[in-house]
Amino acid sequence: MASTSSNKSRCATCGKNIGTFTCRGCSQDFCLSHAQEHRQLLGKQMDEDVILMHDQFQQCLNEQVKQPSLHPLMKEINEWEKQSIEKIQLVAQVARQKVLNIISKHTDNVIIALTSIKEQLSRARDDDDFFESDINEWKENLEKLKTDLNTPKAITIKFDDKMNSFIPKISVHKERPITERFERFLGDIQIEENGQLITHGNSNAHATVRGKGEYSSGQRLFRFKIENKRTS
Ligand SMILES: [Zn+2]
Ligand SMILES: [Zn+2]
Known part of the structure; x- marks a missing residue:
């Protein structure tokens, strides 16, 4: 890697042009001592960045193997479950x-x-x-x-x-309770007690009465009590 003195380049660290070495990784030139320093720096980067990343990842992987239920996808399912139950x-x-x-x-x-x-x-x-x-x-x-x-x-x-x-x-x-009551009538009839009672007059004429409710479907049950029935 050493070059001849005629075309020596300057060291990227100290600027001196003595015994130049070129790093193939970054194409920078260094003097002997700074070439060694550059290697050391690379070694430090290797330890601090890559090895650290590796170790951290290894730890994640170990935890994953130990507790597969902590996988992010499992967490997603758990979250869905929790939110659904809350709803x-x-x-x-x-x-x-x-x-x-x-x-x-x-x-x-x-x-x-x-x-x-x-x-x-x-x-x-x-x-x-x-x-x-x-x-x-x-x-x-x-x-x-x-x-x-x-x-x-x-x-x-x-x-x-x-x-x-x-x-x-x-x-x-x-369900709304239906309180049925008499509402309209035709003939000799009187509606009393708030629609709960109807009384036919003294005449023998036919009369009709109808309730308040109107129904279009379903079954209804009405109960009547006939009092004071007169036959004539
Ligand atoms: Zn380099
Ligand atoms: Zn140098």
Whole structure:
């Protein structure tokens, strides 16, 4: 690598043109002592940069082998799992709260209905005024209240699978109670007690009455009680 004195180049470190060596890696010229220094520098770079990088990577690899579950792809799956569960928990919490709210109001209604039955029972007992049909009706009403308390018809749970998603979204719906009442009539009829009672007049003429509700589908059950029926 030494060149003749006539075409000696200057050392890249000290600028002197003595005994020049050329580094094939970086094409710089150096004097003997600085050529050695340049090699040492390269050796240091090798240790500090490449070996260090290698060691760090080796350590990563060892950890990977030891704990494959820490792979970045596994972390991605874990993150998806966590976020999905959080979303579901949020929707479930909203649904639970809604059911609790409806149930609380619904229970109040059941309490009112039960109190009313209790009053009817006490009155009937005091007056000793009841028959088999009354007993059956009370039993039926109590049975209905019991069923309604446990499985209220007022609440429905729906699963929305319109999006054809992997997990259908749950939602809670409160059915609006329909309190049917008489509204329109034709003929000798009077509507009383806020549409709960109709009375036919003294005439024998036919009369018609219709309820407030209008229905286009489903099945409805209406109960009437005919009192003071007169035959003529
Ligand atoms: Zn070099
Ligand atoms: Zn030099």
